[in-house]
Each structure stands twice: as structure tokens, then as C-alpha cells.
Amino acid sequence: NTSDTLKKIKDSGAVTMGVRESSGALSFTLGDGKFAGYHVEVCDKVLRVVQKQLGLTQLTVRYQPVTSQNRIPLVQNGNVDIECGSTTNNATRQKDVAFAVTTFVEEVRIAVKANSGITSINQLNGKTVATTTGTTSVQTLRRHERANGVDFKEILGKDHADSFLLLESGRADAFVMDSQILAGAIAKSKKPSDFKIVGETLSVEPIAIVFRKDDPAFKKAVDDAIVGLMKSGELAKMYDKWFVQPIPPTQTSLNLPASVATKAAWASPNDKPMEDYAKK
Amino acid sequence: MNLDFGFVTAEYLTVFVLKGLGFSLLLTLVAMVGGIALGTVLALMRLSKQPVLSWPAAGYVNLMRSVPLVMVILWFFLLLPSGVYQQIGGQWADDNKVAISAFITFTCFEAAYYSEIIRAGIQSVPQGQSQAGAALGMRPSQTMRLVVLPQAFRNMLPVLLTQTIILFQDTSLVYAIGASDLLHAFDYARTNLGRSIEGNLLAAAVYFAICFSLSLAVRQLQKRIQVIR
Amino acid sequence: MIEIDNVSKWYGSFQVLTDCSTTIQQGEVVVVCGPSGSGKSTLIKTVNALEPIQQGDIRVAGQSITAKGTNLPQLRAKVGMVFQNFELFPHLSVTENLTLAQTNVLGRNPTDATARGLKMLDRVGLLAHKDKFPGQLSGGQQQRVAIARALSMDPIAMLFDEPTSALDPEMVGEVLDVMVQLAQEGMTMMCVTHEMGFARKVSHRVIFMDAGRIVEDCPKDDFFGRPDARSPRAREFLSKILAH
Amino acid sequence: MIEIDNVSKWYGSFQVLTDCSTTIQQGEVVVVCGPSGSGKSTLIKTVNALEPIQQGDIRVAGQSITAKGTNLPQLRAKVGMVFQNFELFPHLSVTENLTLAQTNVLGRNPTDATARGLKMLDRVGLLAHKDKFPGQLSGGQQQRVAIARALSMDPIAMLFDEPTSALDPEMVGEVLDVMVQLAQEGMTMMCVTHEMGFARKVSHRVIFMDAGRIVEDCPKDDFFGRPDARSPRAREFLSKILAH
């Protein structure tokens, strides 16, 4: 059976971890094949547990950088065993892959220039709004337009850095994105005080670790390990390390304490998709 | 515009720029050697009078030339199942999937471009030359190997190298499968260090310096070849 | 030695050669002439099967070029050929030009091949140029090297396709001198040329072609000496070519 | 008509022409000959300033080609030139080749230009081919069209650079015939050619060049009739070229 990941790991003594080059503090590269971030550390911890469980003296962890386009296919075709990036758990994806229990709940918000006077999405009618190609925020924005009858000029950046540059250079009046991405971009900018995150939460998205579907043994192993981290309070400490303390490579801090929703996910571990959050 | 190049440290240069440059050069080299070899085969197939050889070659070349390279890179990486790497080079290949996929993709893609250049090069050798070879009793394969190809390659060397400079720039597209090439080093400044403009200015300068030197070298070579002729 | 037997050839639907027949004896020198496009080059190239024929047959030293079992490369190696544009290999030095086919086709060892090649180079008076590249030689010199290259293969017959027509007038003489000497030594030769002086001096027979047919095939004395016995087309050609 | 006065020319550090001087009178026909690379083409091209000179001066109908104010295109339009490789414009029909410069340089209206062009085409015997493209004509025909093109501009003199050396031998005659006729009608002509028959028949003077210098410049009767008065280089050249 191809989807017996535990057996595969045991046989080969190696596991391939899908990581992201630049997903804010969740998963990012330090260069030279090294990766770091909240989810990378969570996965590292989880894999140590798995190693112990399998009785392996040694476990080689290979990093495979993935992009939002290829992460799902790569997990499906076996090139990646466990993806530790910033993948939103939603119903469509659940058809293709499996998610671990939610470790982080993302809130989509708005970054603007501090002196712009904008404080809410409703002030953006007729303005240019930047967001990043290949993210769910584009959909969120579109929904908002339809629901509230407002009209944004959307402009899609190639990646978060470009989207932020659109805001910085004045080509866009706002940047709508996951708040941890916004916080990271602002923290790394030359003058963080020029920007601020404002307005209501536009959408709430559970972010989780991904692996192959129909592999209950592996899912159980991963989930148990994570739940262990939640229960022991270790996960909260790790969160603090990445989202509140200064982090590499720039040694700036995001100043983003755990949200109510994130804490709730830790309190009652679950792998519910995004759609279930919206219903509330 | 206030610029801040503070991120350009010795560590940044070695870990990112040199490593990336190394990969870009390696990929260029592999794709050049492999592409020219495969391109020669394709060119010979295309010039063959046998439709069973010329048609598939023409189809392959036209297909590759009509699809963006990024798409080809994505397709090769997605469609090559993980088991294949084990077949190619065992553990080592498994550890270097991205690089191997890039090597294979670029070789196959560039072969289409090289084959067009090589075809033109072969056609630039006057027919009298192959007739002279045949008249001396050489078999067609000997004539091709000893008479036509050496001249063809000499004639097209500058064009082949110019295509290789383009190839070097194209290696930046491996970002699509998460490989770390030279451009990635500057992209890192953009995406992870918050220095977009500086990163791109640096990229422009470094690429220009490298490619311009190469193109000067090619021009020098071209002059030398013209003298021999 | 060379028997051309009712040969016809087509390029697609266009007939280039129509029922051409002639025989060249050992030691005979035959000049082929005729207007441009009349099929002279094509005919001479059919002799060593550089151009395939669709009808008729050609035998060289008794061996048919159309027979199934014939080893064409081997047969070609026995027949030397000299081209209008020399066709030396520009990427090889003079010596390498002379030895390439000897080593690769006849399987001679490099020492023997070089010895043989240089002997022939000396014969055409160019030994001093053995290390040069073709591009560094004048046209006349290149053509003499081309003759030496063909002779290095110890051919039983030589074919010439307008060997002097790409040369500066001053250099025509030096190439013709070499050809005259070859003829006088008894080489079997078939030469496409418009050098009527050469034809008069050393040829035994002249073939005149027009529109793919052999219109005249007669001893040279008849060809030049009895114009009234010639066809109108041949007479017209001769008068044009000898006029200026 | 054409005064060439102490002309020297260099390609980089290589001197192609050294102190060349001669004068061509109205109605005079001068043949220039000499070995390959001796500078014949270069010299003739300096006359209409296609090749710039670094020293000396050339005057055409009294007008200096080196003087600041000279309108070179206008001057060139007055001097017809015929090239070895014809140089018809391959993308234009025969008629368009004939009228292009008339309309664009002389400002003639298309009707006049066509009339004049076709008259000249008729003169070289090719009126029937007026709508063809150059690629569809034989070499001899192309060269005759090239002459007609030059004549359509009503030139005061004509320059020829080896007009027959790229032609099949059979076609040389038809081009020479046109040139002979031109000469006999009194056109001023400067011809680089190795057709000694033509030189004997219609030229007034022969210039012999070697290594960028004018070595001989004498009436044709002297050139051909008194070999002992010639320089050794010219004698050698003549003997080589007339030998075969």
C-alpha cells in the first residue's frame, strides 16, 4: 500500500518534509537548505515522536521546498510525505489530502499606510486593493464585494513581497492578507511605523499540516504527537517563540500574540475545514 | 529612493549568491551538453528523408517551442513519479529530486532550440562537401562525422553559445519547482528580508556582469573563427 | 573500364538524362561539353553513383553500380573525383585532407597514408604547403590539392567536373598542366570542361550533350576538324565558345 | 572625363592602392587587367566613391569626389556601373529594377522612367522578359539587364567590373556584344576584364595593375603588339592568360 507512510519511513529511514520558502513565520528558508518557522518546528517535534514510535535509531529529514501550486500534487504523488507550510484546511482539499489537527488559525485583515486614515474595509470602495496571487484572500475579497455591493480595484501581486511593495509604492491603497504575513512584511520594512493593520477580520482560516489521505495510522501518529504538544503547553511556547519574540533572519518580531480562535483550536483539537468556521 | 544594501554580508554572498550561481552554472552546463547531444540527434532525425524519423522530431521541436518553459518545468516535475528518481540514481537521486528534474527538463527543452541551430548549421555546409566525402568512398555516417559535423559545429558555435547565455538566464525559472538558483538568491532578499528593490537592482547588476562578459567572449570567438575561415 | 548503358534519370517529373550510352576504355581521355543545364554534371556524377539513376546501368571495371550487392563506398574509393569548387575540407590541413579517406576508407595506417599523400602533393608541386589550411591557398592551389587527394586513393579512373571554371584566369593554366600530365601518363579520365585547348591537346574523344542527351560522341579530330559533320546545336555551341 | 590623380588607399594598415594616376578622355575605352588581388576592383570603385580614398583625388567631369560640397549620389547617378555578380535587386521585377533609381534619384515620373527603361531593355534584346524577376533569368540575361539598368540613367560614363567572369562560357558572348556596341557608339568606358579579345577589338588603352600599382598604361597596340617593351610581370600575366 503506497499510502502507508509509517512503513515507508521505517523502511527507508528517511522522510521528506514539504516546506515553504517564504510563508511568514510559519515556514521559511534560512538558505543553504535550512528551513525554520513555527510549522517546521512542530513537524520536527512530531517526527521525533514518530521516530521513537518506530524504534528508529536514525531518521533523515529531507526538506523539499514546495509552492502553493505543487504542494498538493507532490503530497499525492509521494514526493512529499508531510507538508509543513501554511496550507489552509478546506473542504475541497480534504478530497485530495488529509490534514492534521489545526495548529494555527489565521485571520485575514487589511494593512494600510499609517497616515491613510483608512480603518475599515468599507472605506476601500473605489480604491485599489492589493492581494497575492494564488491565495484564498482573493476569493475573500471577491465575496466581500458581492455581498456588500462595494467595488475594489483589485491588483494581484506575484507574491507577498510584491503585494507589500504595491502598497509601499503607492500603487495600492491597502493590502489584504493573512495577518501574520502582514505583520511580517511590516516588521521587515524599512520603516515599520509607516504601516498598520486595521479593520475587521475578513475571514478566519484553519492552517494545518498536510499528508496523504487514507493513511489512518500516520494521521493518528501525527495528531497524537501534536495533541501532546498542545496539552503540555509546549505548542504555546513554540508559538510565542515565532510570533512574539524576534526571529531570524532579520531578528525582528511580529508582535502577534495568539488569537482567541487559535487558542480555541489548541483547547479542543480538531481538523475541521474552513467552511465550518464560516458557519459560526 | 533610499536604498539599504546592509543585507549583503559575507554570509549572504556565500550561502545564497555563490550557491545559487553554482547551481545555475551547473544546470546550464548539464543542459548545454545534454541539449546539444540530444539536439544533434533531433537535427539529424529532422534532416532525414525517412518520415518516421523526421515527423516525430519536427513534432517534438515545435511542441517544445510553443509552450512556455515554466509550464514544461512544472509538468516534468509533476508527472515524473517519485519512484523514477530511485531508478535513475538511487538514494542520491532521491535526495536531489528537484535538481534532477531540472536537469532533465532543461536538457529536453533546450534540445529543441539547439536542434534548430544545429540543423541550420548542417545545412550551411555546402552539399558539395558531402558529395566530396562520398566520392572518396566514405559511408554517409563517416561523411557526417568526419566532414559535415565538424564544419557545422564550427560555423554555429557563436549561435550555440548565445543560446547558452539565454539558457543561463532561463535557469531562473526553476523557482517554480523550488530549486535555488542565482535569481533565487536575490529573491530571498525580496521575499524574506524585505529588500525588494535592492534585491532586484543587485540581480540586474550581477546578471548583466556575467552575461555581458560571456557575450563579449562569444564575440571574440566569432572574430577568431572568421579569421580561420 | 566505364560503360554507360542507356542511362535515364529524372528529378521528380523532370527528365535530366535521356538514354545516355558511351564506353570509356582504359587509358582513354574523354571530354564532355555542352550548354549549361544540359546534364553534364549529372552524367558524370552517375558514374560513381553520387546521383542515382532510374533506368539503364553503369559498369565500372565490370562492376555494376545498380546491382544489389555492390559496395558503393568501395567502388567510389576506386574512382577519383574533382569538383568545380574544389571541395577541400576547410577544417582540415592539407595533409589531413590527403589522408582522411585513406585511413578511414582504405584502412591504411597514418604513416603510409601520409607518405602516399605527400608524394601526390609533391607531384602537383605543392609539398611546401602541406601544413596550411585550404583557406590559405589560392584557388589554383586548392584545385591541385584536390587532385592530389583523389590520386592518393590510387584510383583506376578520374572524373573531373569543370575543374577550372571557378578559377581566376591566371590560375587555369597550372591546373590544366597537372591534368595534361595525368592524361599523358595514361590515366583513364572523364572531364566535363569548356577548355577546348585541353580537349584539342590531350583528349581522345569529345562528348557533346544537349538537354540531357548525348548529341555527339566522336574522336576529337572529327569534333574540331569537321564542323560540317556536326549537329547544328554543337556547331552553334562551338562557335559561341570559341568566338571571343 | 575621369581624372585619377595620385590615389592611395589603405584597408587598416594594408595598402591596396599606391599612387595610381591616369586620365580617361571622353569616348575613350580603357581596359584594366592584372592578377587577382591587384586592386582592379578597388580602383574602379574609387571612381564613383563606392570605396573612399585616403590620399590623392579623383575628378569626374571636373567634379572632385573628395571635395566637401560634392553630392555623391548625384555624381554616382551620372556614372553607370556593372558588377561581376550582376547585383540586380532580387525582390524587384526587371522593369522595377530599371525604374527604381530613375524615379527615386532623377525624379522622373513613372511613365517616363518605364519608357526609358524599356527602351534600354529592348536595346539589350530582353524586352520580352520585362515582367520576370532576376532569379528567373540566366546569368547572361541578368547581366544584360544590369547594363540596361545603368544605361537608363543616361550616364556620361560606364564602369564595368569583370562583367563576364561569373558567366557560363556560352553566355559571355552575348554580354560582350552589348559592350562592344556601346563602345562603338562612343560611350566612355572603364572595364576591368580578362577578355583579351574584347580588349583587342574595341579598347583604346590597356592598364595593367600589380600589387596596387598601375604598372602599365599604354595604347592597346603597344600592349599586345610589343611584348618586349612590357614589364616582366605583365608579360608573364599575358602569357598565362593567353596560353590555354
Added chain:
Amino acid sequence: MSADWWQSQRELWCKDTVELTVIEGCMGKAPGVQTYLDMLLSAWGWTVAVAGIGMAVALVVGSLVGVARTTPMRGLVLLGDAWTELFRNVPLIVQLFLWFFVVPEFVPLLKQAPSVALAGVGLGFFTSARISEQVRAGIQSIPKGQWHAGLAIGLSLPQTYRHVLLPVAFRVVIPPLTSECMNVVKNSAVAFAVSVAELTLIAKQVGEETSQHTAVYAVVTLLYFVTAFSVYLLASGIAKAVQVPGVAGGGGR
């Protein structure tokens, strides 16, 4: 293709991008309603627009620069050489970034310029460097005798270019220019980097929203192929139309 396949494509492309329900007729009719097919077609339009501007700029500028580099004027040659080296030795994606984010800092007017125009012009300049090489080679492949013939009948240098050299040179360079124009179509994919909502950008977005990256990329790859191949067919038609009788390959000798 099987009925299943069509059904799955319908479910992918005919969905409303907000409600995610399949719409009758596959395209949004009510104002503000948009299906993924609508998005795809509009993206194809942007791709064609960027490629079209790119080709126009590349052909015009590339030809001018190529011609300049063959003239006897030293200054023009140097300028042309500099242009060519500058634009061909920096990766396209970096050039577009500079046009979009850096140059406007110095030429504020460009901040108002739409992304499509910037991307098209940037792509055009990049390609013009390559075209200038081909045009130059094409002109230089014309025998020197043709220049001389043009000048000798009294044409001025510009007239010689106009009537003698360029008509032949362009026929000679049609095949490599065709290749370059196909490259423009393919390279237009890079325009997504400067926020033009063309095929590559939309592929990324739709793939993300529908989680059907493979199916989306297949369709987008096909659209690129069709676009590039149309350019090829068009160019072949032009080549045939301008072919001169009696000249092999449509020009030169």
C-alpha cells in the same frame, strides 16, 4: 473524450467564482457574476494584449536598432550595441520589476501607466535586443555588391536601405523573427510578475481556488500553444505572400 471528462471540465470552468455553483450557459450574465471560464477568457485576452504590445514594440524597436548597428555611423552603432547588450543580458523578470517599481521613482508619470502597457513595453524592449541581432545579421548577410549597386545607381544611403537592403533582409529574417514572436507569446507569462491578470496569474489563482492545478495548467498550456502556433501560422502566411519568384527561401541569393 469521454462524457466524464466533459462533465468534470464543466464543473471546473462553469462555476460562479463566488457561489461556486455551476451556471447555466457557463458564462456569467448578470452584472458582477463571473465564472472561471469568464476569468480564463479575460486572462487569455490580457495575454494576447501583452504579447501584441510586446511584438509591436519588439519589431519596431528591434528593427531600428538592428538597422542602426549596420550603418557606417559610429555613434549609431555604439548606441545600438549598448541597447542590445543592456536589454539582452538581464533576465526578463528582473527587467519588468525595474520598469514597474524602480523606473517610476524617477519618471513619476509612469506610475499612472497601466501594468499591461509597462509589461508589454518591457517585454518588447527585452525582445528588441534579440531581434536587433537578427535584423543586423540579416542585413549583413546581403552581399556587399547589393549595397554598392544601390549606391552606384545614385540612391542615398537611406534610400538604399529602404529600397534595396531592407526588403531583402526582412525576407531573410522572417524565420528567426517568427521564432522570436513565438517567444514573446511564451515570455508574456512573466507579465504576471507585474500584476497583469494574464493566463499564468489566473492559472495560479484558479488552481488555488479549485484545487485542480493539473487540470487548470493543462488548459492554460494548451492556450499558450494555440496562441504561439497561431503566430507561427500567420508568419508562415506572410513569408509565403512575400516570396519572390526565382529566389530560394524567399530572399537573398
